[in-house]
Amino acid sequence: xxxxAVARTLVYLSLIAASVVVLLPLIVVLLTSLKTEQETSNxxxxxxxxxxxxxxHNYVTAFQDGRMLSAxxxxxxxxxxxxxxxxxxxxxxxxxxxxFTFRLKKPVVALFLLAALVPGVTTQVATFRIxxxxxxxxxxxxxxxxxxxxxIVSIYIFLQFVRSIPVSLDESARLDGANAFTIYWRIIFPLxxxxxxxxxxxxxxxxxxxxxxxxxxxxxxxxxxxSTSLFRFKGPFGAHWETISAGxxxxxxxxxxxxxxxxxxxxxxxxxxxxx
Amino acid sequence: MTDTTPKAxxxxxxxxxxxxxxxxxxxxxxRVRRGLTPWLFLLVPLAFLxxxxxxxxxxxxxxxxxxxxxxxxxxHYTGIGNYTExxxxxxxxxxxxVSGYYLAASVVQIAVALYFATILSFDVRFRNLFKGVxxxxxxINGVAIGFVFLYFFQDGGxxxxxxALFGVHSGHAWLGTPVSANVSLAGVSVWRYTGLNFVLFLxxxxxxxxxxxxxxxxxxxxxxxxxxxxxxxxxxxxxxxSVILSVSGSLSVFEIPYVMTGGATGTETFVIQTVKLAFQFxxxxxxxxxxxxxxxxxxxxxxIQRRLVPDDKVDLV
Numbered sequence: 001x002x003x004x005a006v007a008r009t010l011v012y013l014s015l016i017a018a019s020v021v022v023l024l025p026l027i028v029v030l031l032t033s034l035k036t037e038q039e040t041s042n043x044x045x046x047x048x049x050x051x052x053x054x055x056x057h058n059y060v061t062a063f064q065d066g067r068m069l070s071a072x073x074x075x076x077x078x079x080x081x082x083x084x085x086x087x088x089x090x091x092x093x094x095x096x097x098x099x100f101t102f103r104l105k106k107p108v109v110a111l112f113l114l115a116a117l118v119p120g121v122t123t124q125v126a127t128f129r130i131x132x133x134x135x136x137x138x139x140x141x142x143x144x145x146x147x148x149x150x151x152i153v154s155i156y157i158f159l160q161f162v163r164s165i166p167v168s169l170d171e172s173a174r175l176d177g178a179n180a181f182t183i184y185w186r187i188i189f190p191l192x193x194x195x196x197x198x199x200x201x202x203x204x205x206x207x208x209x210x211x212x213x214x215x216x217x218x219x220x221x222x223x224x225x226x227s228t229s230l231f232r233f234k235g236p237f238g239a240h241w242e243t244i245s246a247g248x249x250x251x252x253x254x255x256x257x258x259x260x261x262x263x264x265x266x267x268x269x270x271x272x273x274x275x276x
Numbered sequence: 277m278t279d280t281t282p283k284a285x286x287x288x289x290x291x292x293x294x295x296x297x298x299x300x301x302x303x304x305x306x307r308v309r310r311g312l313t314p315w316l317f318l319l320v321p322l323a324f325l326x327x328x329x330x331x332x333x334x335x336x337x338x339x340x341x342x343x344x345x346x347x348x349x350x351x352h353y354t355g356i357g358n359y360t361e362x363x364x365x366x367x368x369x370x371x372x373x374v375s376g377y378y379l380a381a382s383v384v385q386i387a388v389a390l391y392f393a394t395i396l397s398f399d400v401r402f403r404n405l406f407k408g409v410x411x412x413x414x415x416i417n418g419v420a421i422g423f424v425f426l427y428f429f430q431d432g433g434x435x436x437x438x439x440a441l442f443g444v445h446s447g448h449a450w451l452g453t454p455v456s457a458n459v460s461l462a463g464v465s466v467w468r469y470t471g472l473n474f475v476l477f478l479x480x481x482x483x484x485x486x487x488x489x490x491x492x493x494x495x496x497x498x499x500x501x502x503x504x505x506x507x508x509x510x511x512x513x514x515x516x517x518s519v520i521l522s523v524s525g526s527l528s529v530f531e532i533p534y535v536m537t538g539g540a541t542g543t544e545t546f547v548i549q550t551v552k553l554a555f556q557f558x559x560x561x562x563x564x565x566x567x568x569x570x571x572x573x574x575x576x577x578x579x580i581q582r583r584l585v586p587d588d589k590v591d592l593v
Contacts, residue, residue, distance in 0.1 A: 011395050018392065019409045022467070028434045029424045046427070046437040089321045096317035103311070108318065115329045117578050121528045121547050122571040125554045125563045126332035126339060129346070149324030180313045209417045211531050216555070227419045231535060241427055248420040255415050263408065266415070270472065271479040 026252070033058055033245035040242045058246035065236070066247050070222065071229035078140055078214075078225060079207045082147035086154050086203050087196055094158035095184050099170065116152035124216060131217060142217035143225075147207055154199040157272060161195035162188060201262065201269040208255070226251050333571070339564035346560035358565035368566075371546045374458060375526050378545075381462035382522030385470045386515070392470075393477035393511075394503060407478070414471035422535025425464045454542030461533050461543055468532070469525070473518050480511040520581040524574045546570055 032040060034050040036057070062068055097109055120127075127146070128137075136142040165188060173183050211227035218225070224232065233247050259266060340358055344351035362368050392410055396403055413421070428434040429450035439446060451457045488506050497505070530547040533539060539548040546566070554563035 011400065015392070015395070015400070015406050018388075019406065022409050022413055024438070025424050025428045025434055025467075028437075029427060032427065045440070046430075046432065046434045047441070089324065092317040093321040096314040100314035102314045105314075108322070111322075111325060111330070115325055117575060118329060118333065118571065119524055119528055119574055121530060122567045122574070123329070123332040123336055125550065125560060125567050126336035127328060128554070129335065129560075130327060130331055145324070146328060149328040155321075180317075184317070205415055209415075211417075211419050211535075216551070227417055230417070230419045230423070233423070234535075241430075244423050245427065248423045251417045251420045255417065256412070259408070259412060259415055263404075267407075267411070267475055267479070270414075270475060 029245045030249055032241055033249045035242050037240065037242060040240075058242045059250065061243050062233075062247040062250055066233055066243070067221070067224060067229050068226070068247065068250055071224045071226045074140060074223060075208060075225040078143050078147070079204060082144045082207055083200055083203050085144070085148035086151050087199055089148060090151065090154040090158045090199060091162075091189060091192055091196075092184065093155050094162045095188050098159060098162045099167070099188075112152055112155060115150070116156070120146075120150055121212065124212075128216065136217075138218055138220050138223065140218070140223060143207075143210070143213045146213055146217075147203070147210075151203065154203060157195050157198055158192060161192050165191050197265055198269040198272050201265055205255070205258075205266075336564045336567055336571075339560055340568045341565075342561045344560045345558040346554065347558060351561075354561065358562045359569070361562060362565055362569060368549070370542070371544055371549050374543065374545050375529070377458040377462040378465055378526035378529050379523065381466050382469075382526055385466045386473055386518055386522065388466070389470050389473035389477055389518075390511075390515075393474050393481055394507060396478060397481040397507075398499075407475075411471035411475050413468050414475075416468070418468075418531035419535050421464065421468055422532055425460075425467075425532075426536050429460050451537055451541065457537060457541045457543050461536060464532050464536070465529065476514050476518060477511055480514040481507055484510040516581055516584070520578055523577045527570060527573060 028046050031048075031050055032046065034053060034055050036051070036055060039048075039050060093112070097105070097112075131137055131142050131145070134145075136145060169187055169191075170183050173187055178186065209227065210225075211231065214223075214225045214228045215231070218228065221232070230247050230251055233244050341353060341355060342351045343354050343357075392406075396407055400406070426433075430436075431449065435450065436446070448456070450460045484506060489502060492502050492506060528547050529545045530551070533543045533545055534548055537543045539545070539552070544552075547570075550563050550566045550570070553559045553566065
């Protein structure tokens with residue numbers, strides 16, 4: 001029995017140790033973001049508490065000089081359009097592939113399948129030329145087009161769900177005179193809600209966090225999304241760790257809120273998104 | 277994408293009942309229109325797929341045999357010159373060794389994730405809290421993580437302060453030497469990605485029916501035996517998925533080292549190098565060759581994984 005107790009203690013100790021490793025770097029940055037410039041520079045140590053726990057001055061600086069407000073605006077716009085587009089494209093593709101038999105179906109499916117194996121980072125050298133040739137370079141439409149056009153995982157997720165919707169529903173609707181589009185929009189699409197939730201969460205977080213694509217395609221400062229705007233803190237705020245910390249916390253905070261509110265969906269979403 | 281959505285209802289009045297999975301014989305004209313319906317749905321997705329996935333691959337292959345700088349109208353066919361340069365110039369080849377650090381890190385990452393998934397699948401207090409804490413780093417923006425850990429490894433930053441609490445005053449510049457910098461960066465990658473592996477493993481373990489454990493316990497099996505004979509086989513597919521994600525992930529590391537060191541002190545990764553070649557030094561040809569090599573390696577790894585662990589879930593047709 002005592003051996004059991006020891007084992008239990010060790011289990012809890014390891015869990016607490018892991019939590020400290022995860023949380024400590026974040027907490028220190030949170031503390032730093034509340035310090036004044038003097039506090040960070042006169043070397044009181046990273047772990048010391050700020051004098052004034054309600055000193056939000058650095059957040060104001062981050063918002064104003066760091067252009068975080070327009071960054072959140074740009075991110076929101078790109079996020080809404082590209083996630084909406086992904087949902088429409090993914091569900092249409094899944095509907096067409098699952099509910100119709102047509103010539104060349106196999107090659108089409110193979111094209112989508114193969115694309116899932118190609119990691120986006122590898123092809124940007126050439127994608128860049130194509131995006132530029134459409135005149136999309138340095139516009140918000142470049143990331144939108146890329147996010148919408150290269151998401152195969154969401155097609156998988158939708159396909160799984162479309163399959164689970166009984167074909168008899170389509171058939172009875174068709175007997176009532178509905179055409180293919182009405183069936184898709186009125187019957188299939190509303191029933192896809194769980195899949196849509198999954199795709200919105202997984203895709204939304206991916207878009208919110210992406211740095212690579214906005215960094216490559218939108219060098220214009222006015223088009224900064226949160227990742228690229230935060231990245232630009234590195235120059236002007238060089239050694240001003242209190243401002244950089246405030247910027248980082250500003251970016252992390254929405255993620256934390258979304259995570260706390262949607263925990264269950266997020267776990268399910270990532271499990272589904274990764275294993276399919 | 278918005279342009280097809282209105283298109284479909286316009287056609288609606290003329291349209292016959294669309295195709296069922298088992299098509300019945302129909303008049304010729306109706307059949308043609310029926311054959312068109314799926315293409316209306318696929319038009320936009322296919323256009324995107326070809327423009328942004330397949331066209332780049334084809335172009336990239338073509339560029340990789342040339343000396344194009346990405347700007348001038350002039351380009352010369354150079355055969356496999358770019359590829360030989362890639363494998364013979366030591367400074368270009370070095371990035372592969374950097375991937376080694378991240379590969380080693382992903383072994384640690386999978387082991388840690390597996391350990392915590394196993395303990396948290398049993399009855400533990402504050403289970404959801406621990407689960408959330410372990411998973412949360414995966415959701416955080418990469419640039420923010422980069423800054424958090426720049427401060428962490430900074431001289432007199434979080435790590436030094438914690439060590440000082442234990443009486444260790446190393447004065448070591450964590451990001452100062454290639455080995456130390458790469459180990460630190462790989463450590464950040466473990467911090468960031470363990471959560472995903474952990475949640476995947478936990479999901480797989482929890483989908484194992486509970487009666488199996490009860491039966492095993494009745495037969496007198498201990499925790500370790502339960503792990504070996506019940507949990508391990510149950511998570512094999514997810515484990516193999518994690519391995520392949522790790523391999524392709526370690527080859528395509530970009531954000532963390534780019535934000536933290538910019539690729540300095542020997543921390544340049546394959547993707548950083550490719551981005552620099554293509555967009556700073558205008559060596560589109562050479563960069564394309566590098567990207568082709570990376571793509572081939574990742575396809576090869578995926579193929580090996582599919583051969584070793586046949587995955588019956590991938591039956592799309």
